[in-house]
Structure formats: C-alpha cells, structure tokens
Amino acid sequence: EAGVAQSPRYKIIEKRQSVAFWCNPISGHATLYWYQQILGQGPKLLIQFQNNGVVDDSQLPKDRFSAERLKGVDSTLKIQPAKLEDSAVYLCASRVAGGTKNIQYFGAGTRLSVL
C-alpha cells in the first residue's frame, strides 16, 4: 500500500514570494491534515479536511495561508506572501474513517526555507 505522498521535498524562497505544497493521501482515506513543524517543536495542526470539506482551520493563518481539497483526494497548501517565520517542515497526514480509529499516517514532509 502506497503511503502519503508529498512534493516537493524541499523548497527555498525569498520572503514575500508565494509557494505551494502538494499532498496525495493514502487511497481511501477520507480525512486529510496539514501540520506545520517548526524546528525544535512538535507538529501543529493547520487544517483538517473530511473529504473535500474543512473540519477545522482554526490554527490556519488565513491572511496568508490557504488550502484546498477539491475532489476529496489530493490537497494543496499555499502560502502567499511568505514570511521568514514560515520556515518549517509542512507535514501532510491522512486517516481512514472508522477501522483503525484515530491513527494518522504521515508523509515525509516538505521543508520550506524562507530567506
């Protein structure tokens, strides 16, 4: 079974530029999460999707971050414009509804450096 796929693995941009990250969850997983992991910290949830609907985006800085999951499968997370403090690893995770309950499966992440 294929895992959670993310791309790109690394991205370097200058502040005020825009950037987008892509995530393809495990097949059949209805729930998708985006996390931000700043160096030295644990992952922090940015947004949670159930199919193509947003369940929780309370921690998403909506003035610069946006995310979508149009067809209920893959998802993109965008930052526009980027700030220095957005330098972090962005992790995508997915979960199947029911079955193994609350287990989230993580992708390898995208490491963003904002200069």
Place this chain on the structure above:
Amino acid sequence: AQSVTQPDIHITVSEGASLELRCNYSYGATPYLFWYVQSPGQGLQLLLKYFSGDTLVQGIKGFEAEFKRSQSSFNLRKPSVHWSDAAEYFCAVGASGTYKYIFGTGTRLKVLA
C-alpha cells in the same frame, strides 16, 4: 485544554542501555495516546498506540509504553537501545470524536557507540 509535555529535550544513552522517554498529558477524558518517531528528513512513523484495555502496549522495533491514568503519563521504554534508534520521538494525544492530535515538543535521542 489538552496538552502534552515531554520534559526531556535531549537524551543520550549508550548502545545496549535501557531507555525511558517521558510523556505527560492533560486531557479531560480517556485519551487516545501515541508515540511517533521521526528520523532526520523523514516523516513521522507510528511506534505504538493506546486506545483502551491493557495499559502496557507493545509497538514496533522493540518499544513498549505504559499508560498510567493516575499519573497522566504514557512513558516509552526499550530494554536495549540500538544505534539506529537515534531519532526524535514525539508523544501525542488524540481527542475522541474530533480525532485531532496534540503533539509534545519531542525528545531527541542520541545513541553512543
């Protein structure tokens, strides 16, 4: 509010020595508890989980953890550490219903040869 505390930022052990990583949580009901490991440049891999039942849970790679409700703890243990165990370890609590995770700040493990 839910929270997870991992008191040890860094731990260094010798190869072959035993290991215990501490995790304390704050949650109003019975939590779902997890330990994940993150190797450099990698995503998070699930080591083990606790949902209910037996409070001593076994995971992959020879790890185990014990849920102690009275102490609000879920400490991770391994009897004999291998050099390949060097990584960062995260404890997480998951809320029933919303299935949101709250992560601790992590413990970075260094293994001496």
